[in-house]
Amino acid sequence: MTDQKDENARLNEEHKIRMQKTQAEVRERVKAAQEERGTLIVLTGDGKGKSTSGFGTVARAVGYDMSTAVVQFVKGTWPCGERDLLKKLGVPFHVMGTGFTWDTQDREKDIAAAREAWKTCAEHLQNPDLHLLLMDELTYMLNYGYLDTDEVLSALQARPVNQTVVITGRGAQQSLIDIADTVSEVKPLKHAFEAGIKARKGVDW
Ligand code: ATP
Ligand code: MG
Numbered sequence: 001m002t003d004q005k006d007e008n009a010r011l012n013e014e015h016k017i018r019m020q021k022t023q024a025e026v027r028e029r030v031k032a033a034q035e036e037r038g039t040l041i042v043l044t045g046d047g048k049g050k051s052t053s054g055f056g057t058v059a060r061a062v063g064y065d066m067s068t069a070v071v072q073f074v075k076g077t078w079p080c081g082e083r084d085l086l087k088k089l090g091v092p093f094h095v096m097g098t099g100f101t102w103d104t105q106d107r108e109k110d111i112a113a114a115r116e117a118w119k120t121c122a123e124h125l126q127n128p129d130l131h132l133l134l135m136d137e138l139t140y141m142l143n144y145g146y147l148d149t150d151e152v153l154s155a156l157q158a159r160p161v162n163q164t165v166v167i168t169g170r171g172a173q174q175s176l177i178d179i180a181d182t183v184s185e186v187k188p189l190k191h192a193f194e195a196g197i198k199a200r201k202g203v204d205w
Helices: 002-032 050-063 081-088 107-124 138-143 149-157 174-179
Strands: 040-044 068-072 093-095 132-136 164-168 182-185
Touching: 040 050, 040 174, 050 068, 050 081, 050 132, 050 164, 068 081, 068 107, 081 093, 093 107, 107 132, 107 138, 107 149, 138 149, 138 164, 149 174
Parallel strands: 040 164, 040 182, 068 093, 068 132, 132 164
Antiparallel strands: none
């Protein structure tokens, strides 16, 4: 019994020392981060969670009554719970025109719709009062060559210093990763869909 008590006391002491060390390291790093500015966040990879993370960040900002906007580079008729919520809250929300057609592969129409949506992004990227801009699924537009990568990168770099931008989508281009401040790659370990489970309203869209 006494042996067990001693062992517990030793484990407790070890744990305390480890936690104190971690705390000191974290405090050191927090102190070192002194720069205050908006960031460019890229959420990429093949796993689930990119758009939900982007919208989660929008929800954070909205919670503080900060000015936010969303531009979604997907077909306008796709359902999306976040869109319905944010529109109700008065968040400017542009969805790429319904001309965008994965189905008919009408490239000219797709390009026109992508450029139209990009025009809205370009305006937001010049607005010093905008705290956060989410460009959901933008990476595909760059990968398909629907938008000019240099033009997009230049606009991102010229944006107001306090504006944060979140970009989601698979296969983020290296040039985009290079100019980003935070890049997360969501890696799929498992996905329910592969086990034959249908995508669910309120979970997957
Ligand atoms: P979410 O919107 O759920 O955060 P996402 O933005 O990371 O997903 P997308 O590539 O935009 O992923 O996915 C579009 C749709 O496909 C969403 O409904 C998403 O839940 C689903 N999905 C995401 N990853 C996978 C996967 N690895 N396998 C099957 N379906 C997926
Ligand atoms: Mg997505």
